[in-house]
Amino acid sequence: MISFIIKGILRDRSRSLFPALIVAAGAMLTVFFYSYMQGGKNNFIETSARYQTGHLKVMTRAYAAESDLLPNDLALTGATGLVSNLRAEYPELIWKPRIRFAGLLDIPDENGQTRAQGPISGLAVELVADNRNENQNHRNLPEAEILNLKKGLIAGRLPEKPREILVGSVLASSLKINPGDRATIISSTLTGAMAIADFTVAGVIRFGVTPLDKTLVIADLEEARQLLDMEDAAGEIFGFYPDFLYRPQLAARMARDFNAKSEERARSSGEDPDFLPLILTLGEQGGLGDMIAIYDVYAYVLVAVFVAVMSLVLWNAGLMGSLRRYGEIGLRLAMGETHRRLYFSLLGESVIIGLIGSVAGTALGLAISYYLQTYGINAEAFTRTSEMMMTNIIKAQVTRVSYIIGFIPGLLATLLGTAMAGLGIFRRRTATLMKEFEA
């Protein structure tokens, strides 16, 4: 009987090829959109991690409470020791002290008068230390790599000498800065005094992330400490998983563990708990956890919409197919096939069609997704105006779910559609079904 069904499917294209093609198209689109959404989410997470949040970040409790304001007066002191401790205690992560600061960039003309000026967000990282290979005895990645500096460089070179900075591309063009130009950073010190220092622009960098390109200036950590009067301090210590994949649960566990120990120490030593180091995960910073959750909801909604649309399409296809086959169905009933057996044989057909279509569609969807995982789509038109931490090239990401998600509309909806359409078999009298055959 199974071979009877399979022969029927193979020979009658209107009940096999076309439904299977519809299923395949649906499964393919679902797989592709899902993978693309995942890619977008990962792009967002990874960009945030590299430039803004780390996968984990150490701050003082007080700094964390107001981290939007970059309150460097609440920075971690004794940063060198703290970083060494972290590197020893959690060697599976890369730990990088950074200072973020707000300020102005002032570009002088030949006479030393201000030619152009603009607000910046400064990021001070261990450029010099990396150049001196100081960080080789533990898990490390140079900041130049973490921040994708080489890839983004569009003019000049990376800082090599003292007092050199990198400037974001949009900022550079709006202030008309070229490599070799002199630039003054104006900010405020820990104590609120004016901080001012001269630098040379070593290079212009294009991150492909709109908010960064507009305002980011990268300086060396030691030089920023001098500028801001932050001896051995760091506003933030970033922790990164070396493969740059965020692991929310693992990160949360580590943060809980660290924070508990930290509090314990505070209680026994009587230190001011506000200035104790505290770890926040990526998800706990700047509402990123919520954004990720919202993103996930979008992905689910998308898939749900797809399932619904595909169900409708396939239900209709199933209905049309069954209507066309009422005669055959009536004939089979007349020959003594039971309603139930006939119903299951129709369901069996739809499972076979659904499986073939889903497998083909998933394979195709995965192929496209893998291609876009490697090459990406330039979504600049969408990201240019966005303030999201996303690079313009959005790459799809194939996850384990990508392999199965196409089967939801492909198999489930097909089966459901046929199941509903096939109920007509039970409702109609055999003699009526027969008549439709003769018509």
Next chain:
Amino acid sequence: MAQPVIQTIDLTKIYPMGEHHITALNRVSLTFERGQFAGLVGPSGSGKTTFLNLIGTLDTPTSGQAIIMGAEISALTPLQAAELRRRHIGFIFQTFNLFPVYTVYENVEFPLLLLGLPPAERRLRVMEALEWVRLAERARSRPTQLSGGQSQRVAIARAIVKKPAIIIADEPTANLDAENSFNILDIMLELNRELSITFLFATHDEKVIRYLRRKITLFDGRVAKDELLEPASTPPPAT
């Protein structure tokens, strides 16, 4: 005497038609013994198809009884009715109604698949049935490649392959020319004799009527006449 194959007692079928209703069959009581070659004749709308549908358990009576192979059809569950059709009743239709995507062989094999017979036995029976209708060499053809007469012969093979007690044939010759009509009538008569299958026709066709051993005339849903015909009265077909 053995139990009749078909017995109806006051069999009645009323179709609702909006406000009114149509009495398609009105208290029809008929008995058919095993091996009869009988036909229902009568004007269009006299209830022939309705009677055959009830006997074939494709429809249920409004009142009265139909006892098929000892079973009263109103008392049958759908499952039991399906079982009765599967084992004991074969259908032949005016429009042949073959499965277009399956070969001649597969069409004839289908009733045996429903009975769950083993492959070797199915093969034997299908080939035997195809030889009865002289189409063994077309086993691999598709229905679309056959003429009308050949198609109807396949339909006959499909109906007799399970050796049912009853074959119900509603206007089997209506779509055939004279030569093909005689051809299939010869085959059916031969099967009736050799396998003692009961044949029950509904027809307007004089050619069919000439072959009948029993002619029942329906009029307005009632039995108007019930005649046994002499076998001698059937002339051999002129071929």
